[in-house]
Amino acid sequence: MSDKAPGKPLGPIPAGFDTIGGQLAIGGKTAAQLVQQAGGTPLFVYSREIIAATMARLRAAMPARLHINYAIKANSHPDVLRFMADLVDGYDIASGGELEKIMAAGIDASRVSFAGPGKRDWELGSAISAGVTLNLESEGEAERALAIGERLGVTPHLAIRVNPSFDMKGSGMKMGGGAKPFGVDAERVPALGRRIIAAGADWRGLHIYTGSQALSADAIVETQANVLDLADQIASEIGQPLPKLNMGGGFGIPYFHGDEPLDIAAIGAALEERFGDLPASLKDAHLCIELGRYLVGLAGVYLCRIVDRKVSHDEVFLVTDGGLHHQLAASGNFGTVVRRNYPAAIATRFDTPADEVQNVVGCLCTPLDKLSDKGFLPHAEVGDLVAIFCAGAYGASASPAQFLGQGPALEVLV
Amino acid sequence: MSDKAPGKPLGPIPAGFDTIGGQLAIGGKTAAQLVQQAGGTPLFVYSREIIAATMARLRAAMPARLHINYAIKANSHPDVLRFMADLVDGYDIASGGELEKIMAAGIDASRVSFAGPGKRDWELGSAISAGVTLNLESEGEAERALAIGERLGVTPHLAIRVNPSFDMKGSGMKMGGGAKPFGVDAERVPALGRRIIAAGADWRGLHIYTGSQALSADAIVETQANVLDLADQIASEIGQPLPKLNMGGGFGIPYFHGDEPLDIAAIGAALEERFGDLPASLKDAHLCIELGRYLVGLAGVYLCRIVDRKVSHDEVFLVTDGGLHHQLAASGNFGTVVRRNYPAAIATRFDTPADEVQNVVGCLCTPLDKLSDKGFLPHAEVGDLVAIFCAGAYGASASPAQFLGQGPALEVLV
Numbered sequence: 001m002s003d004k005a006p007g008k009p010l011g012p013i014p015a016g017f018d019t020i021g022g023q024l025a026i027g028g029k030t031a032a033q034l035v036q037q038a039g040g041t042p043l044f045v046y047s048r049e050i051i052a053a054t055m056a057r058l059r060a061a062m063p064a065r066l067h068i069n070y071a072i073k074a075n076s077h078p079d080v081l082r083f084m085a086d087l088v089d090g091y092d093i094a095s096g097g098e099l100e101k102i103m104a105a106g107i108d109a110s111r112v113s114f115a116g117p118g119k120r121d122w123e124l125g126s127a128i129s130a131g132v133t134l135n136l137e138s139e140g141e142a143e144r145a146l147a148i149g150e151r152l153g154v155t156p157h158l159a160i161r162v163n164p165s166f167d168m169k170g171s172g173m174k175m176g177g178g179a180k181p182f183g184v185d186a187e188r189v190p191a192l193g194r195r196i197i198a199a200g201a202d203w204r205g206l207h208i209y210t211g212s213q214a215l216s217a218d219a220i221v222e223t224q225a226n227v228l229d230l231a232d233q234i235a236s237e238i239g240q241p242l243p244k245l246n247m248g249g250g251f252g253i254p255y256f257h258g259d260e261p262l263d264i265a266a267i268g269a270a271l272e273e274r275f276g277d278l279p280a281s282l283k284d285a286h287l288c289i290e291l292g293r294y295l296v297g298l299a300g301v302y303l304c305r306i307v308d309r310k311v312s313h314d315e316v317f318l319v320t321d322g323g324l325h326h327q328l329a330a331s332g333n334f335g336t337v338v339r340r341n342y343p344a345a346i347a348t349r350f351d352t353p354a355d356e357v358q359n360v361v362g363c364l365c366t367p368l369d370k371l372s373d374k375g376f377l378p379h380a381e382v383g384d385l386v387a388i389f390c391a392g393a394y395g396a397s398a399s400p401a402q403f404l405g406q407g408p409a410l411e412v413l414v
Numbered sequence: 415m416s417d418k419a420p421g422k423p424l425g426p427i428p429a430g431f432d433t434i435g436g437q438l439a440i441g442g443k444t445a446a447q448l449v450q451q452a453g454g455t456p457l458f459v460y461s462r463e464i465i466a467a468t469m470a471r472l473r474a475a476m477p478a479r480l481h482i483n484y485a486i487k488a489n490s491h492p493d494v495l496r497f498m499a500d501l502v503d504g505y506d507i508a509s510g511g512e513l514e515k516i517m518a519a520g521i522d523a524s525r526v527s528f529a530g531p532g533k534r535d536w537e538l539g540s541a542i543s544a545g546v547t548l549n550l551e552s553e554g555e556a557e558r559a560l561a562i563g564e565r566l567g568v569t570p571h572l573a574i575r576v577n578p579s580f581d582m583k584g585s586g587m588k589m590g591g592g593a594k595p596f597g598v599d600a601e602r603v604p605a606l607g608r609r610i611i612a613a614g615a616d617w618r619g620l621h622i623y624t625g626s627q628a629l630s631a632d633a634i635v636e637t638q639a640n641v642l643d644l645a646d647q648i649a650s651e652i653g654q655p656l657p658k659l660n661m662g663g664g665f666g667i668p669y670f671h672g673d674e675p676l677d678i679a680a681i682g683a684a685l686e687e688r689f690g691d692l693p694a695s696l697k698d699a700h701l702c703i704e705l706g707r708y709l710v711g712l713a714g715v716y717l718c719r720i721v722d723r724k725v726s727h728d729e730v731f732l733v734t735d736g737g738l739h740h741q742l743a744a745s746g747n748f749g750t751v752v753r754r755n756y757p758a759a760i761a762t763r764f765d766t767p768a769d770e771v772q773n774v775v776g777c778l779c780t781p782l783d784k785l786s787d788k789g790f791l792p793h794a795e796v797g798d799l800v801a802i803f804c805a806g807a808y809g810a811s812a813s814p815a816q817f818l819g820q821g822p823a824l825e826v827l828v
Contacts (some may be wrong), residue, residue, distance in 0.1 A: 073779065073818050094779045097819030116818075118721045118733045118777025137733075138724040140796065163726055179729035181775040181783075307532045310552040312577055315593035319532045319551075328814065333748035361595040363532025365487065365508045369595075382554065400742065400814045402822075404487050404530075405511030 007357035007374040009257030011343035013389055014298040016050040024301070024347040024387050027414035031303055031347035031385045034414065041385070042304040042322035042409040044396050046075070048083055050299035051392075055087045058294075061268035063275050067288035069113070071249060072098055074292030074393035075300070079413035081105040084295075092246075092290045096123035099132065113246065115161055115207060117181045124148050133157040135207040135246070137183055139192055146199050158196050159204035159244065162189050162234065166226050168250050169219040171211025182209070186230060190237035197238070205244035205285065206231050213252040213293065217263040220250055221270040228274055228282065235281035244286040251294035255390050256340040262294075293393040300392025302327050302409070303347055304371075306384045307363065315374075316358040320386055323362020323369045326409040328399040330388050331362070331370055343389040344372040350387075352378035360386050364404050421771035421788040423671035425757035427803055428712035430464040438715070438761040438801050441828035445717055445761035445799045448828065455799065456718040456736035456823040458810050460489070462497055464713035465806075469501045472708075475682035477689050481702035483527070485663060486512055488706030488807035489714070493827035495519040498709075506660075506704045510537035513546065527660065529575055529621060531595045538562050547571040549621040549660070551597055553606055560613050572610050573618035573658065576603050576648065580640050582664050583633040585625025596623070600644060604651035611652070619699065620645050623662035627707065631677040634664055635684040642688055642696065649695035658700040665708035669804050670754040676708075707807040714806025716741050716823070717761055718785075720798045721777065729788075730772040734800055737776020737783045740823040742813040744802050745776070745784055757803040758786040764801075766792035774800050778818050 023030040026045050029037070034045050058068060067089035072081060076098060082105050084091070090111045093099055096119075102112055109130035114123075117137045124141075125148050127134055136142045136158055149156035163185050167177035184192055189206070197203045208227045214220055227247050235242045254261055275287070304322025311317070324331035332339035344360060346352070354376040362369035371388050380386070401408040437444040440459050443451070448459050472482060481503035486495060490512060496519050498505070504525045507513055510533075516526055523544035528537075531551045538555075539562050541548055550556045550572055563570035577599050581591035598606055603620070611617045622641045628634055641661050649656040668675055689701070718736025725731070738745035746753035758774060760766070768790040776783035785802055794800070815822040 076819060093819070095777070095819040097821055099819075101819060116777060116779050117731075117775065118735055118737070120721055120735055120777075138722050140722050140724065179727040179731075179773075180781065181724070181726070181731040181733055181773070182779070182781075185726050307534055308552050308554050310554065310595070312595070312599050313593040317531075317593075317595040319595055321532055321534055323532070328748070334742070359595070361531065363509070363530060363534075365530050365596070367594065367596075396816075398814050398817045400812050402810075402815065403812045405490060405507070405509040405513075405515060407511055408816075 005354065005376040007376040008341060010341045010372065010375045011256045011390065012254055012259065013343045013345060016047065016053060019351045022349065022351050024345060024350040026301060029414065031387065034412065035303060035385065038410045038412045040410060042302065042326055044391055044409055044411040045301045045303060046077065046080055046296065046392055046411070046413045047299045048413060051083065051296055052087065054295055054298065058264060061264040063268065063272045065275060065287060066271060067286060069288050069290040070295055071290045071292030072101065073397065075296045075397060076101050077411050077413065078105050080296065081107060083413060090288065096120070096126055099126055099130065103130065113159065121148060125152065128152060128154050128156045131157065133159055133204045135159050135161040137161050139184065142192055142196060146201060149201065156201050157204050158201040159207050159246070160184055160189050160192055161207040161209065162186050162230065164208055164210060164226070164230055166210065166223070168211030168214055168223040170214050170216045171219065171250055172213030172252065186234065189234050193234065193238040203243060205242040206234060207246040209248035211250045214250045215252040215254065215259060215262050217266040220267050223250065224271060225274065232279045232281045241281045241283070242285045245282065247287065247289050249289055249291045249294070251291050253293055253297045253390065255342055297390055297393035300395060302388040302391035302395060303385050306380055306382050306386060309380070309382055316356065318358050318360045318380055318386065319363065320360060320371065321363055322371065322409070323364045324399065325364060325401055325403040325406045326399050327371060327388055327391060327395050329394055331368060334368055339373060341372050341375055344375055344377070345387045346378050346380045347385040347387040349378040349380065349384065354378055419768065419790040421790040422755060424755045424786065424789045425670045425804065426668055426673065427757045427759060430461065430467060433765045436763065436765050438759060438764040440715060443828065445801065448826065449717060449799065452824045452826045454824060456716065456740055458805055458823055458825040459715045459717060460491065460494055460710065460806055460825070460827045461713045462827060465497065465710055466501065468709055468712065472678060475678040477682065477686045479689060479701060480685060481700060483702050483704040484709055485704045485706030486515065487811065489710045489811060490515045491825050491827065492519050494710065495521060497827060504702065510534070510540055513540055513544065517544065527573065535562060539566060542566060542568050542570045545571065547573055547618045549573050549575040551575050553598065556606055556610060560615060563615065570615050571618050572615045573621050573660070574598055574603050574606055575621040575623070576600050576644065578622055578624060578640070578644055580624065580637070582625030582628055582637040584628050584630040585633065585664055586627030586666060600648065603648050607648065607652040617657060619656040619658035620648060621660040625664045627666040628664045629666040629668065629673060629676050631680040634681050637664065638685060639688065646693045646695045655695045655697070656699045659696065661701065661703050663703055663705045663708070665705050667707055667711045667804060669756055711804055711807035714809060716802040716805035716809055717799050720794055720796050720800060723794070723796055730770065732772050732774045732794055732800065733777065734774060734785065735777055736785065736823070737778045738813065739778060739815055739817040739820045740813050741785060741802055741805060741809050743808055745782060748782055753787060755786050755789055758789055758791070759801045760792050760794045761799040761801040763792040763794065763798065768792055
């Protein structure tokens with residue numbers, strides 16, 4: 001869509017979607033077929049093909065020795081978890097509930113690490129028993145984990161999450177720098193590392209997470225360099241090479257008009273260069289990044305059906321059976337100051353040229369329930385399907401599904 | 415808390431809470447007892463006593479002929495729905511899911527009206543069969559309702575939701591004025607009203623909702639006057655007196671430091687005066703308001719337990735087992751620009767003087783998961799319970815409970 005289109009711009013539709021018989025098609029099936037097979041709308045459709053293509057491009061761009069983990073908080077649908085098993089090197093979880101999903105999907109818990117600032121004793125116990133690596137968030141949590149391991153008679157696999165003094169520039173959400181609930185302030189990490197090693201735990205090194213949803217390769221390159229420097233410094237103070245370093249994530253995806261895809265080639269080249277000249281403390285370390293949104297975000301589409309088409313004061317409203325209870329971020333998170341449009345389309349008229357400015361709203365009784373604001377789209381009628389893209393991450397998992405008694409959407413991996 | 419307290423101000427703790435043995439007590443039980451009986455934390459506790467007291471004050475302030483409905487979107491816990499049955503005159507719902515909750519609670523569907531811009535055919539059919547009054551949101555929805563009524567052989571009870579040309583000044587969320595997905599633009603309502611009457615439906619008048627969470631009595635008084643004028647004008651154009659007028663809601667509660675309680679006496683006095691001089695079109699009308707947050711918001715407390723106490727760069731973080739997955743609004747809705755604190759307390763040290771600035775955060779891996787920012791509170795330790803007040807409305811029902819695999823909180827009415 002050009003800047004000159006009427007209405008407000010829509011985000012860029014991700015690559016990998018097809019048109020069959022004029023309709024949006026995913027995995028060789030039209031939107032209408034997918035809805036029929038799933039049993040109705042609203043429906044999240046996740047594409048194996050797009051996830052696999054994303055992973056293939058990422059592997060090609062990154063150094064071979066870099067491990068790539070999947071942070072399941074982005075999308076923990078059981079089929080997605082299982083599909084990832086052959087594509088990624090490990091999984092990152094954030095709760096005991098996510099550990100249960102990992103176990104239920106039949107994934108080997110030794111591939112899993114667990115970060116999160118409020119781990120309860122039962123979560124620590126489940127994770128230690130299963131052989132999950134804990135990214136410890138505080139000295140207090142470390143002591144609890146050691147005590148629980150001893151009580152269970154299991155050697156815990158322990159890493160320390162570091163709160164670095166820097167953050168990731170230009171990231172959508174800064175996770176480091178200054179006072180934070182996450183991790184241990186960098187200057188206190190060496191002492192805690194020595195304590196963990198002395199206590200006889202299986203020492204799994206460091207986790208340094210600095211931000212998320214960055215679209216600037218320069219910012220990520222700079223941050224990764226800082227992470228490697230900090231890890232080297234901490235390892236030196238601990239007095240032994242690091243067994244493992246989780247360098248965090250932060251790879252963003254384009255949601256909005258004007259967003260450019262992240263230049264992963266530049267990130268991979270910079271990492272390759274750094275990896276060619278690692279200090280002794282990191283030379284043999286298991287090096288990994290953890291990505292959630294980047295791996296699955298573009299692979300998902302949210303489909304909902306137009307229930308009413310109405311005009312109010314000369315504006316057209318396409319009222320759907322979906323809404324912010326499934327796609328909170330697309331609606332603007334209960335009142336973002338500057339709301340911008342995710343990419344959107346009329347799925348059942350995917351190759352029809354846009355000819356009308358239309359608002360796409362949800363079925364909830366709140367003016368915040370807007371899926372697409374004044375987008376220039378093909379004229380749509382009751383019964384048409386609307387597609388909201390970029391729905392593979394933090395859609396179903398991060399929206400208030402019970403709001404106004406609506407309940408969750410259907411989900412399908414194709 | 416005075417303006418001179420260190421840290422950032424907390425919202426005002428609502429009236430009606432007690433102290434027993436130094437702890438916050440609700441319904442004669444301490445926070446610790448309530449948690450033990452409910453089986454753990456996080457736990458929403460709703461107080462019968464506070465709801466009843468709120469209703470009693472409201473009845474005393476409002477004209478006797480004004481009916482007061484409960485909008486269950488604020489809190490649809492089954493025990494709350496049943497408890498309301500003897501306190502309120504009717505219920506307002508926003509989805510077929512909420513209708514199922516009403517039926518499950520054994521509430522007479524003839525007391526219920528249903529508004530919502532995206533009602534599906536199955537929702538219209540269920541509501542018509544049950545005898546629920548539909549607040550129609552468009553001409554298209556009206557035609558669907560009439561057709562479904564005919565097919566079912568049931569006379570539908572139909573009202574029209576009006577999109578007025580004015581909104582409620584100072585309301586937290588404006589629901590009228592300009593182009594909106596809600597209701598029928600005022601100038602098109604008379605024609606639709608005549609159509610509904612001519613079609614033989616049971617004509618239930620108008621629903622005019624203009625905003626929510628207003629703390630200014632003047633704004634509500636002015637809006638109610640506008641609503642009555644508009645209803646009279648529409649009734650005159652339709653050519654017969656109105657059987658019923660739902661004047662909407664909008665009564666707000668104090669969440670933040672500096673918020674003053676709504677002056678309901680002023681609203682009641684103004685309504686009394688208007689009701690004494692109603693035009694012929696409204697003289698015999700069933701007049702009601704619909705309130706959700708105002709009836710239950712102050713009656714709820716969210717209790718969570720401190721899992722970790724940590725210091726980062728000289729700031730104290732009390733990490734709890736709760737978070738934005740249960741109390742999204744208290745956290746700032748995924749990134750409000752100016753985040754303000756709801757009222758908060760250390761429930762297990764309720765009568766201990768504040769002596770330390772502490773952050774209360776949730777257990778989620780996001781810096782947005784903050785329940786109370788730099789509040790001046792009694793020094794708290796691991797195991798203490800934190801109370802976040804104003805949790806009776808739009809807490810459990812409007813938060814992303816599945817985020818990061820956490821699952822819902824417990825809920826109890828005491």
